[in-house]
Amino acid sequence: MSLAVDVRPARRNFWVAAGLAVVIVALLWAIPARDALNRPLPLSMLLGVALGVVFQRARFCFWCNFNDYLSEGDARGLLSILTALATGTVAYAAVLHGWVPDPFAGRLPPDAFIGPVGVPLALGAFCFGVGMAISGSCISAHLYRLGEGSVGSVLVLLGVGAGFILGFLLWNPLYMAVGAGQVVWLPALLGHGGALAVALAGFAVLAFVVLRFARPQPSVAPVTPVQAIFSVRWPPVLAGVLVGLIGILAYLRVAPLGVTAEIGSLARTFATDSGWVPQRLLALDTLRGCIAVVKETLASRNGVFVVGLVLGAAVAAQLAGQFRPVWPRVASLPRFLAGGVLLGFGAMIALGCTVGVLLSGTMAGALSGWVFLLFCLLGAWAGRALRPWLP
Numbered sequence: 001m002s003l004a005v006d007v008r009p010a011r012r013n014f015w016v017a018a019g020l021a022v023v024i025v026a027l028l029w030a031i032p033a034r035d036a037l038n039r040p041l042p043l044s045m046l047l048g049v050a051l052g053v054v055f056q057r058a059r060f061c062f063w064c065n066f067n068d069y070l071s072e073g074d075a076r077g078l079l080s081i082l083t084a085l086a087t088g089t090v091a092y093a094a095v096l097h098g099w100v101p102d103p104f105a106g107r108l109p110p111d112a113f114i115g116p117v118g119v120p121l122a123l124g125a126f127c128f129g130v131g132m133a134i135s136g137s138c139i140s141a142h143l144y145r146l147g148e149g150s151v152g153s154v155l156v157l158l159g160v161g162a163g164f165i166l167g168f169l170l171w172n173p174l175y176m177a178v179g180a181g182q183v184v185w186l187p188a189l190l191g192h193g194g195a196l197a198v199a200l201a202g203f204a205v206l207a208f209v210v211l212r213f214a215r216p217q218p219s220v221a222p223v224t225p226v227q228a229i230f231s232v233r234w235p236p237v238l239a240g241v242l243v244g245l246i247g248i249l250a251y252l253r254v255a256p257l258g259v260t261a262e263i264g265s266l267a268r269t270f271a272t273d274s275g276w277v278p279q280r281l282l283a284l285d286t287l288r289g290c291i292a293v294v295k296e297t298l299a300s301r302n303g304v305f306v307v308g309l310v311l312g313a314a315v316a317a318q319l320a321g322q323f324r325p326v327w328p329r330v331a332s333l334p335r336f337l338a339g340g341v342l343l344g345f346g347a348m349i350a351l352g353c354t355v356g357v358l359l360s361g362t363m364a365g366a367l368s369g370w371v372f373l374l375f376c377l378l379g380a381w382a383g384r385a386l387r388p389w390l391p
Contacts, residue, residue, distance in 0.1 A: 009321065017318035024049060024311050031299050044254045044301045048308025049315075051246050051257070052144055056313040057320070058239030060084075061141035062354045063132035066380055073215025076236040079207060083240025084247070086203045088363035091248035093196045096187065096365070103187035103195075108288070112364035113256045115289040115351045117371050118181015120174055124167075124350025125357075125372040127342045129379020133387060135159075135339025138354045139347065140259045143306060147313030149325035152336050157263070159340020164260075164267035164292065166341065167348025168277040174349065175282045183288070184367035195365045202370070230319045247363055254301055256364070258356030259309065260347045261302040264292025267344070289351030289361075289368075331391040346379075 028042045035041055054060060058080060065077025096109045108114055115121065132138050135156045137145060142153040142160075186195035223232050247257045271277040272294055285291060290302075317323045328336060347353040350372060352361070358376065362369030 013318045013321055013323070016323075017315045020311055020315045020318065024308070024315075027304075027307070027311075031304055035299070035301050037301075039254050039301050041299060041301060041304050044250075045304040045308035047246060047250050047254065048305035049312035051243070052147065052309035052312025052314075053316045054234070054239055054242045054246070055140065055144040055309070056147060056316040056322075058234040058236070058242075060239055060243065061144075062138045062358075062376075063380060064137065064141065066377070067133075067384065069210065069214070070384070072217075073213070074217055075210045075214035076217070076233075078210045080236035080240040080243075082203050082207050082210070083237050084243035084359065085240075085362055086200060087241050087244025088247040088359065089196065089199045089203075089244075089365075091244060092251070092363045092365065093192060095248065095252065097192045100187075103185070103192055106188070108183070108185055108188075109364065111255060111288075112251070112366070113258065113289050113352060113356055113360040113368075114183060114185050114364055114366040115287060115357060115361060115368040116181035116183050117368050119178040120180055120349040121351070121357075121368055121371055122375045124346040124348070125375035126346070126379035126382075128346030128350060128353060129376040129381070130383035130386070131163075131339045131342030131344075131346055131379075132354075132376075133339075133380050133383025134390065135336055135343060139263070139343055140309070140353070140355045143259060143309050144313035146310050147315075147323075148317045149323050151325060152328035152332070155328070155333060155336045156340035156343070159337040160260075160263055160344035160347070161267040161270075162337075163341040163344020163346070164264045164348045165271045165276060165344075167345045168268060168271060168281060168292075171281050171284060171349065172278060175284075180283060180287060186365040186367055199362070199365070230316075231321070243359070244363070247359060251360070251364075254305075256356065256360035258290040258302060258352055258360060259306055260353050260356060261290040261292060262300055262306050263344070264290065264348060265295050265300070265302075268292045269295045287351055290347070290353070290356035291351065292348065329391070335390045 028045060031041045031045065033041065059077065060080060062081065065081060068074040069078050100107055100109050139160060142156050145153045190198060250257050272279065285293065350357055354376065357372040358369050
């Protein structure tokens with residue numbers, strides 16, 4: 001029996017990854033140096049590449065991690081998310097303490113995703129959670145799965161665009177009925193130190209609960225350093241720290257992390273040009289979060305960030321041998337589309353998703369991040385109960 005190992009797939013994957021890296025370099029060369037607000041576009045794209053690599057290597061998916069915990073007692077993913085939140089919260093607190101020394105003066109930190117807390121946020125987060133469970137991932141995970149060859153994610157993202165348009169159509173009636181809600185920045189209530197202490201205590205309690213009901217996982221066989229970097233899943237704490245550090249670097253140099261502004265802007269531009277949605281969406285452009293605006297330039301900071309995320313995940317997937325195109329069953333196509341619509345609708349009226357509102361908002365001390373977390377989990381729980389009844 002021959003013991004020879006066929007290295008041809010690995011070589012092919014390496015050369016495809018090298019080609020994708022060349023594409024990234026070419027795009028960095030081609031895009032404008034700065035956007036209309038003087039923000040560095042190449043840096044925004046590189047941050048997207050870095051986040052795509054971390055998401056793919058660590059399987060950083062909010063729904064998958066939640067479902068793995070409920071199904072198998074696997075706590076790694078949830079601990080990674082809590083580590084990212086704790087790391088980012090500490091880093092944000094250090095920065096915001098210098099930028100806004102007196103948090104009680106009524107000022108909010110510049111550009112931070114501190115959204116309103118009200119009915120639209122709760123409804124949007126719940127719909128987003130149901131959409132995650134039905135479609136199989138949150139929006140950011142569908143983006144990194146594009147890099148792994150997930151064909152179903154293409155349909156989901158088309159549904160996300162339709163969901164955004166539905167949200168634009170219903171925004172004015174919803175705002176007239178209940179308003180957007182109250183903006184609550186926790187340091188303005190508790191001080192910088194108090195807000196940081198409450199947040200870290202909250203993460204610690206959640207981690208304790210997660211570990212309390214976790215089940216032992218199979219031991220991992222020893223791997224070489226190369227395999228540890230390129231093949232096996234990255235350790236949850238390391239991945240969480242990296243996500244938190246990317247989050248604070250993005251906030252300092254470009255804007256808070258978020259993945260829905262470009263998708264929403266494309267949907268709003270298309271729907272506005274088609275005369276489907278009102279020209280004026282009440283108060284929407286004055287709120288904080290992943291706000292969708294009518295596009296005036298081709299290259300935006302969020303657009304190049306999302307492109308970088310997909311390409312970074314594609315490079316990581318190729319090197320790990322995890323690029324495996326998957327064609328969904330025809331019977332499942334309505335489920336993918338419906339899940340995408342719920343994701344887009346929820347992200348529009350909540351002013352962001354699990355990255356923009358939950359990660360960036362919570363790190364910045366926004367109460368909206370915690371509220372999004374609660375209602376998104378409730379929605380995911382409800383959607384999980386629906387899954388056995390769906391194709």
